[in-house]
Amino acid sequence: MYLTKIIYLTIAAFFFFGCVSNKKFNKMKEEQQGKYDALSKTNQDLNASLKSCNDKTNELTQANASLQNDNDNLKKQGELLKENNTTMLKQLEGLNVLTSTQAASIKESLQNIGAKDIYIMDLQKEMARKDSLNMALVMNLKGAIGDLDDKDINIKVDKGVVFIDISDKLLFTSGKYDIRKDAQVVLGKVATVLKAQPNIEFMVEGHTDNVKFNKPPLVDNWDLSVKRATAVVRVLQTKYGLDPTHITAAGRSEYDPVASNDTPEGKATNRRTRIVILPELDQFFKLLEPKK
Known part of the structure; x- marks a missing residue:
C-alpha cells in the first residue's frame, strides 16, 4: 500500500512539472516570435527608406549630369567664339588695302558681335540656372509630400x-x-x-x-x-x-x-x-x- 502511494505521487509530480515546463516553453516561444516580428518590421522599414534615398540620389545624379553637360557645351561655344574673333582680328590687321577708318569700323562690328554672343550666353546661363532651381523645387516637393x-x-x-x-x-x-x-x-x-x-x-x-x-x-x-x-x-x-x-x-x-x-x-x-x-x-x- 505504501509503495503504491509512492508510485502515484511520483507520476503526479512528473505530469505537474511537465506541464509547467511546457507553459514556460510556450511563453518563451511567444516572446521570441514577438521580437522576431518586430525586427522584421524594422528591417522592412529600413529597406523602404533605403530605396527611397537611392531613388532620390539617382534623380539628383541625373539632374547634375545634365546641368554639367549644359555647362560644358556653353564653355565650348564661348571658346570657339573667342577663337573666331581672334582669327578675324588678326586677318584684319594684315589687310593693307583697307583704310584705317574701314578697319576700325570692321573691328567695332566684330566687337559688337562678340558682345552679343556673350549676351546670348548670359541668357542661356540664366535659363540653365532656372532649370536647376525648378529641379530643386520638384525634389523638395516630392520629399515633403512623401509616397x-x-x-x-x-x-x-x-x-x-x-x-x-x-x-x-x-x-x-x-x-x-x-x-x-x-x-x-x-x-x-x-x-x-x-x-x-x-x-x-x-x-x-x-x-x-x-x-x-x-x-x-x-x-x-x-x-x-x-x-x-x-x-x-x-x-x-x-x-x-x-x-x-x-x-x-x-x-x-x-x-x-x-x-x-x-x-x-x-x-x-x-x-x-x-x-x-x-x-x-x-x-x-x-x-x-x-x-x-
Whole structure:
C-alpha cells in the first residue's frame, strides 16, 4: 500500500512539472516570435527608406549630369567664339588695302558681335540656372509630400514650368468644393515648401471633366472649377499663411483636358486641381533690356 502511494505521487509530480515546463516553453516561444516580428518590421522599414534615398540620389545624379553637360557645351561655344574673333582680328590687321577708318569700323562690328554672343550666353546661363532651381523645387516637393499614390498627385517640370496636379478624388467630394480634412494635410506640405521661397508666385487652377454640371448656386463646370480653385487658395492663405499677393486663382472648366473624356479613367484624370509655379518673367525681361 505504501509503495503504491509512492508510485502515484511520483507520476503526479512528473505530469505537474511537465506541464509547467511546457507553459514556460510556450511563453518563451511567444516572446521570441514577438521580437522576431518586430525586427522584421524594422528591417522592412529600413529597406523602404533605403530605396527611397537611392531613388532620390539617382534623380539628383541625373539632374547634375545634365546641368554639367549644359555647362560644358556653353564653355565650348564661348571658346570657339573667342577663337573666331581672334582669327578675324588678326586677318584684319594684315589687310593693307583697307583704310584705317574701314578697319576700325570692321573691328567695332566684330566687337559688337562678340558682345552679343556673350549676351546670348548670359541668357542661356540664366535659363540653365532656372532649370536647376525648378529641379530643386520638384525634389523638395516630392520629399515633403512623401509616397502618395501617383494617381492622386503628380509633380513635374514642363517647358521650364513646375506643375503640381492633385486629383479631385483626394481634395473634394464629388460635385462639391469643400476640401476634405485629410487633403488639408497634403496642402500643408506643399505650402511648407512654397513658403520657404517668399518671392515665388503661383496660380491655382480648377479643372473638370466634360460631364454637364448644374447644382445651384453653381450653374456649370466654370463655376465648379473656380470655386474649387478659390477653396484651395483660402486654405493656403488662411491656414498656412501664404502671401495672397503672390497667389492667383483660376478656373479652366473642362477646356484644358490632359486625357480623353471618352473613358472613366480619362475623366478622373481631367478632374484635378493644378498649382502652377509661375516663372519669374520680370527677371528674364531685365536680361533683355539694353545695357547702359
